[in-house]
Amino acid sequence: MISPTRVGAIAANTVREAIRNKILYVLLFFGVMLIGIGIFVSTLSYVESDRILQSVGLASIRLFGAAIAIFVGVGLIHKEVDRRTIFTILSKPVSRTEFLIGKYIGLVATLWMQVAIMAVAFLVVSLISHAPLDSGHAAAIWLAAVELSVLVAVATLFSAFTTPMLASLFTAGIYLVGHVTRDLKELGAQSEVVSVQQVTSLLHRVLPDLEMFNVTIQAVHQLPISSSEIWMPVVYAIFYATVLLALGSIIFERRDFR
Amino acid sequence: MAESMTDIVKVKNIVKDFRPGFGLVRKRVLHGISFSVRQGEIFGFVGPNGAGKTTTLKILMGLIHAQGGSASILGHDISESEYRRHVGFLPENPYFYDFLTGEEFLDFYAKVSGVSAQERPDRIASLLEQVGLAHAGRARLRTYSKGMLQRVGIAQAIVHDPDIVFLDEPMSGLDPIGRKEIRDLILRLNGEGKTIFMNTHILSDVEMLCHRVAIIVEGEIRYVGSSEEFLASEERSADVVLARLPADAVQIIEERFSAPMRGQGDQVEMRIPEKEVKDLLRLALDTGAEIVSVTPHRVSLETIFLSAVSKGPRQDQAKEESR
Numbered sequence: 266m267i268s269p270t271r272v273g274a275i276a277a278n279t280v281r282e283a284i285r286n287k288i289l290y291v292l293l294f295f296g297v298m299l300i301g302i303g304i305f306v307s308t309l310s311y312v313e314s315d316r317i318l319q320s321v322g323l324a325s326i327r328l329f330g331a332a333i334a335i336f337v338g339v340g341l342i343h344k345e346v347d348r349r350t351i352f353t354i355l356s357k358p359v360s361r362t363e364f365l366i367g368k369y370i371g372l373v374a375t376l377w378m379q380v381a382i383m384a385v386a387f388l389v390v391s392l393i394s395h396a397p398l399d400s401g402h403a404a405a406i407w408l409a410a411v412e413l414s415v416l417v418a419v420a421t422l423f424s425a426f427t428t429p430m431l432a433s434l435f436t437a438g439i440y441l442v443g444h445v446t447r448d449l450k451e452l453g454a455q456s457e458v459v460s461v462q463q464v465t466s467l468l469h470r471v472l473p474d475l476e477m478f479n480v481t482i483q484a485v486h487q488l489p490i491s492s493s494e495i496w497m498p499v500v501y502a503i504f505y506a507t508v509l510l511a512l513g514s515i516i517f518e519r520r521d522f523r
Numbered sequence: 524m525a526e527s528m529t530d531i532v533k534v535k536n537i538v539k540d541f542r543p544g545f546g547l548v549r550k551r552v553l554h555g556i557s558f559s560v561r562q563g564e565i566f567g568f569v570g571p572n573g574a575g576k577t578t579t580l581k582i583l584m585g586l587i588h589a590q591g592g593s594a595s596i597l598g599h600d601i602s603e604s605e606y607r608r609h610v611g612f613l614p615e616n617p618y619f620y621d622f623l624t625g626e627e628f629l630d631f632y633a634k635v636s637g638v639s640a641q642e643r644p645d646r647i648a649s650l651l652e653q654v655g656l657a658h659a660g661r662a663r664l665r666t667y668s669k670g671m672l673q674r675v676g677i678a679q680a681i682v683h684d685p686d687i688v689f690l691d692e693p694m695s696g697l698d699p700i701g702r703k704e705i706r707d708l709i710l711r712l713n714g715e716g717k718t719i720f721m722n723t724h725i726l727s728d729v730e731m732l733c734h735r736v737a738i739i740v741e742g743e744i745r746y747v748g749s750s751e752e753f754l755a756s757e758e759r760s761a762d763v764v765l766a767r768l769p770a771d772a773v774q775i776i777e778e779r780f781s782a783p784m785r786g787q788g789d790q791v792e793m794r795i796p797e798k799e800v801k802d803l804l805r806l807a808l809d810t811g812a813e814i815v816s817v818t819p820h821r822v823s824l825e826t827i828f829l830s831a832v833s834k835g836p837r838q839d840q841a842k843e844e845s846r
Contacts, residue, residue, distance in 0.1 A: 274635050281627075285622040350618060352581075352586055352612070523587060
C-alpha cells in the first residue's frame, strides 16, 4: 500500500534539495537569459519579429526544461545510492516503489516550478515587445511541462538500474527519437515493405511520441488548438509515465544496494 | 541488560553471492551463517574487514537480497516491511542530506517513519537534547563535525522509538571523545530497554559494551556467545612471582611445569596454566621460596578474535545453530 505521507515527504525533500542546489539556478538563469535574448534576435527580421521572439522563448522553455530533466533526473537515484542516504530511508517503513515515486514527483514539481519561472520571463518579454499573447501560448507552455513529466519518468527508469552517464545518454536518445517517432511511422507507412511498416509502427507505439506535446507552431502563429490536443497528451503522459515507473519499480525492487 | 532470553533477531543459514564486475562467476561472501540476538542485549557482530558484517546487516535491513536461508526480526520475516517500524539503522560512514538543518533532517525521517505531526516537534527537540545537539538543531548538517553527524545519525535511527537499533561501525573515524560520546549513548539506549546490534572491528569497544558477540570470518560464523563464556572455554593461565628461590629449584620447576622463568634480582616470574598453580606454590614453599604474587592472566577479546580467525568454526556455533 503506497502511503501518500511517505511519498509526499520524499517528494518535498527532493524539491528542497533542488531549491538549495546552485546548479539548477545556473541552468534557470541561462534559460531566462535565452528568452530575453529573443528580443534581440527578433530585431534581425523586419517581418514576423513577434513570432521569432515567441518561437525562441517557447523553444528555450522546452530545451532547458529537457536539459534539467535529463541531467538532474538521471542522478536522482544514483546520488542517493552513492552517498548511502538511501540506506537509512529504506530501513524505515518506506517501500522502494514509494521512494521511486517520491523522487519522481519531487523532480517533476521542481521542473514545473522552473517552467513557471521561465513562463513568467516569456510573459514579461512578450509584453515588453508588445507581442500578442493568448491561450495558445499557455497551452504550449502547459504541454511543455507535461512533456517533461514523461522525460523525467524515462530518466527515473534508467537511473533505477544504470550509471548516470549511461542513463543520460539513453534518456537524451529517447528524447531525440521521441520527437521523430511520428515522422518515422509516417515514412514507414509509405514503404512497400511490410516489415518496415511493422517496425516503424512498433517503434511509434513503444517509444514516446513527444511531438504530441509540441504545439509551438500553432501557438506562435495563433492557429486554433483543439481541446483534444490538450487533454489527449495529458492522458498519454499519465499512462506512459505510470508504465515507466511501474517498470522502474520492478527493476528497483530487485536491486542490491551494496 | 534486561533479563530476557527471547530471540528477537533470528538468522538461519543465510547465503549471499556477489558477481564481481560484469563477469558470470559468482563469489560467495556469506556461507550459510546463523545466529540470534536476544531482547535487551548489546550484540557485537565482530570480524575483520571484508568478513561479511556489512553484507549481513544490509540483508537484515532489506537493502540486499540473500540467495538462501531466512531471517526474522521481532517475528517478522525480513521480506515483509512491517518489522521496519520497530528497527532503527545507522550505516557505516553515513552521509546525510547536508542541505538540511538538524531539525529538518529529523523531521524528514520522523515523517517517513510514521511519527504523527503532533508528536514530531516534541520528539525532535527531545532527541536533539538526548544526543547533545540541542544547540545545533538549526544549523545545516554540512557544518557538523564527524562526531555530531554520527550522533544525529543515531537520532534518526531512534526517531520512531524502535525496539532494536542496528549500528554499522558506529565508532569508525571518531576521536576518543567522539567514541566515548557514542559509547555512552549506546549504553543509555540499552538502559532504556533497546536492543543494540553493533557491527564493529574495534575490540576494545566490544569488550566494554557487548553482552554477547558473534565472530564472523570470511563469511563464516566462528563463534557466537558471551565473551565470558568464551573466556571460560579458553585455558586460563596465571603469572606467579617467587622470591628467594634456590638456584637448584629453578631447573626442577622449569622441567616440572615446562615453562621458562624470567628473573630479575632475587625474584623470578613464570606463566603456567591456572590448574597447576597450587602444585607450583606447594613446591616453591617446600624449597623455602617466598610467594610474592599470583596474578590470573586475562585473555583479551583480541586473543579470542585472533584465535577465532585462525581456527575453524567452534562448537559453540553448532550449539547456537541447533537452538
